[in-house]
Amino acid sequence: MTTEIHVDDLFSSLGKDFVDETLPVVEQVSSLVLKLEQAWLSGGDSEGSLREVRGGLHFIKGNSAMMGFSAIAEVAHALEDVCAQAAEPGLEEHARQAELLLAGCDVLAALTRSALTGTVDGAQARDFLRRVAQVEPAEAEKLEAPGPTESAGRPASEPTLDGPAGTRIGDRDIDELLDLAGEAIVGQTELVRVQGRFARGHFDPGDVALMDQVLSDVGRTMRQMRHQLLRSRLAPIATLFQRFVRHVRDLAHDRGQPIELVIEGGQTAVDRAIISRLHEPLVHILRNSVAHGIEPSADRAAAGKPAKATLVLSASVREGRVSISVGDDGRGLDLAAIVAKAKAEGIDTDHLSDRDLQRLIFRAGFSTAKAVSNLAGRGVGLDVVASVVQSLGGTVDVRSTPGKGTLFILDLPVTVSLQKALIFGVDSETYAAPAGFVVDTKEGREKDLQQINRVLLLSWRGDFVRAADAGRLLGCQGLAEPWARPYALVLQAGNKSGALLVDWLSGVQEIVVKPLDASLSACTSVAGATVLAQGRVVPILDCVEVVRRVHATLLPERPAEGRAEEDYVF
Amino acid sequence: MSSETRRTEEPPVPASTENASLLAFADHLLAAHKQEETRVSGEVQQHVTFLLHKQEFGIPISHCREILRAGAITRIPEAPAEVRGVVNLRGRIVPVVDVRTCLGLDQAVVTAKTRLVVVEIAGRLFALLVDRVARILKLASSQIDPSPDPARHHAVTGQAKVGEAAIHIVDVERMLLSRPDMRSSADKE
Numbered sequence: 156m157t158t159e160i161h162v163d164d165l166f167s168s169l170g171k172d173f174v175d176e177t178l179p180v181v182e183q184v185s186s187l188v189l190k191l192e193q194a195w196l197s198g199g200d201s202e203g204s205l206r207e208v209r210g211g212l213h214f215i216k217g218n219s220a221m222m223g224f225s226a227i228a229e230v231a232h233a234l235e236d237v238c239a240q241a242a243e244p245g246l247e248e249h250a251r252q253a254e255l256l257l258a259g260c261d262v263l264a265a266l267t268r269s270a271l272t273g274t275v276d277g278a279q280a281r282d283f284l285r286r287v288a289q290v291e292p293a294e295a296e297k298l299e300a301p302g303p304t305e306s307a308g309r310p311a312s313e314p315t316l317d318g319p320a321g322t323r324i325g326d327r328d329i330d331e332l333l334d335l336a337g338e339a340i341v342g343q344t345e346l347v348r349v350q351g352r353f354a355r356g357h358f359d360p361g362d363v364a365l366m367d368q369v370l371s372d373v374g375r376t377m378r379q380m381r382h383q384l385l386r387s388r389l390a391p392i393a394t395l396f397q398r399f400v401r402h403v404r405d406l407a408h409d410r411g412q413p414i415e416l417v418i419e420g421g422q423t424a425v426d427r428a429i430i431s432r433l434h435e436p437l438v439h440i441l442r443n444s445v446a447h448g449i450e451p452s453a454d455r456a457a458a459g460k461p462a463k464a465t466l467v468l469s470a471s472v473r474e475g476r477v478s479i480s481v482g483d484d485g486r487g488l489d490l491a492a493i494v495a496k497a498k499a500e501g502i503d504t505d506h507l508s509d510r511d512l513q514r515l516i517f518r519a520g521f522s523t524a525k526a527v528s529n530l531a532g533r534g535v536g537l538d539v540v541a542s543v544v545q546s547l548g549g550t551v552d553v554r555s556t557p558g559k560g561t562l563f564i565l566d567l568p569v570t571v572s573l574q575k576a577l578i579f580g581v582d583s584e585t586y587a588a589p590a591g592f593v594v595d596t597k598e599g600r601e602k603d604l605q606q607i608n609r610v611l612l613l614s615w616r617g618d619f620v621r622a623a624d625a626g627r628l629l630g631c632q633g634l635a636e637p638w639a640r641p642y643a644l645v646l647q648a649g650n651k652s653g654a655l656l657v658d659w660l661s662g663v664q665e666i667v668v669k670p671l672d673a674s675l676s677a678c679t680s681v682a683g684a685t686v687l688a689q690g691r692v693v694p695i696l697d698c699v700e701v702v703r704r705v706h707a708t709l710l711p712e713r714p715a716e717g718r719a720e721e722d723y724v725f
Numbered sequence: 726m727s728s729e730t731r732r733t734e735e736p737p738v739p740a741s742t743e744n745a746s747l748l749a750f751a752d753h754l755l756a757a758h759k760q761e762e763t764r765v766s767g768e769v770q771q772h773v774t775f776l777l778h779k780q781e782f783g784i785p786i787s788h789c790r791e792i793l794r795a796g797a798i799t800r801i802p803e804a805p806a807e808v809r810g811v812v813n814l815r816g817r818i819v820p821v822v823d824v825r826t827c828l829g830l831d832q833a834v835v836t837a838k839t840r841l842v843v844v845e846i847a848g849r850l851f852a853l854l855v856d857r858v859a860r861i862l863k864l865a866s867s868q869i870d871p872s873p874d875p876a877r878h879h880a881v882t883g884q885a886k887v888g889e890a891a892i893h894i895v896d897v898e899r900m901l902l903s904r905p906d907m908r909s910s911a912d913k914e
Contacts, residue, residue: 584800629802670818671801671811671818672820672850674805675801675820677803677804678801678802678804680803681802684811691799693799
């Protein structure tokens, strides 16, 4: 009984190692095949790529045969044969061969992932082998490679590989962490000794200096440890971007139009937890760009644009934030259609700038309606993009120039788990506001507050910002007069600012962000929680939502004192 | 479960051989046997019972992870009425669910006896806020009358009579996950 369990454990850990080792090779082969296909199409030198593809396949075959995954080995073997044919003069049918190789890589990836469970489905492998055996190209057409929808629907097993659970720490990192932990313990022992002397009333003259020294050493050690651990969670974003090369290729193939995906800044390191959540939003954006941004070939020619459309996927890091952008050189957003749709939704568009109009596409359900068919459905799912990005502590923006193209910009933290935040209090409750959104803090003096109609304004930097009482906004008891709060916190999210009136402010500190259970998903003003000293749980504000609400807040109407509460509109 | 039952049938002989305690022990043994014979058949499950509004409710112990004092509960703005807030369970943030509110009773008032029964459902942890924890009780399936009581919440799936006491059996999963706002959504892990 016990031995069996051990064998199972051993196998599952071996299976995981196998997947961790093999899957990157499969992905690499897949992107090499794309390169190979390019070389075939352009008549360039294909030999090098072909050799690399064969090398990768050979590795996969050997590795899976060793683990007893014969189905994977057979598929890899069949693909090697395809490569061999492709290399032989007279047997080249490059379009079909590339198609087969790509489909084969998909099968390999799916089978390899299924190895995590210890069983590999032989039927899928057999289907594919049968397809390779088909000499008739027409027959192969019918079996067509999995379309983009299926490849997008695939990630069921992916999160386990990308998520923090799949984080791998190298032996060297572990050694370093152990050293650091050792140092921390040495420091603690030293402190215990000093504390013992204090408890007995014996003070060494040097003790205070010694304690200062030890505390600063321990502090440094702890920071290093955290830094190390954080680093182990980071991965180059290329691991995610690389998957889109294939995706865009398939989309272009379906449209019968050449589209090039240019990747910039692939080495940018980002938290795996973020990377694993970005797949879906980026797929949405890329599909939108291909389907609705990029014009049909004829239109492009008429506009004097190159026949090959370009998508640029880029990442860069600045001040602890990572910026990911997706740009296309298509027709740009149709502002007239957006205005028409907005009017139909009852949105007052007269006072909105062009930028604000463009941002309307992130509203829920904004362009799902048939009425905007001339907007070409652009915006389907973009509200989903906005909400995923927001839940990661980021923002999404769009910039578009008619006739020139559209650029989507995602602004995200490098890591979700640690953030700098300003701690503040209101009505006996404590909250954290991510520091990235806090632009200023000031005393909430009565003379700085103005009430115009039912809007409360705080004068700030020679201008006015909308202000709201934090207690009311967050549903604490609240005060009758909003200016009874001594401090104001100015938040900025996107291009909107808003001030929260609060009771007290404490400094900026680093907090560990923890997610809330799904039962609290309706609490849109809260992005998570953190634990402060003495184990106290403090909610972290979702500043994008809070600023939105500050703008939606109206003061109670003066005479109706009795009904003040109900009149308070969020 | 079978080993549990055996323990009641063949308890270890107590170390003390004083007459009084031996007699009491024999009485206890007899009573236990009698109860087993008359009532107990079917699968035996341990239940944690707690009081709400002076009535006793029970949930299978298999769901329970631990029982805590109700310390500082942090309110979360706009939480659904039955979620009183969150607590820190060794670094994990766990929602505190007011069982009274869930079952359609009036909201609980936290006292020194208030306890949090931490349950795990589908990998998620919930801290159930109850007036106080009463006892741990073995109940055989035959002891539980599964007929629904129309006067009660649909998560109360049966009643058990133990001596004078009536215990309402709560299906925790149904209570927690039947509400649309409590269900796990795809975009939150």
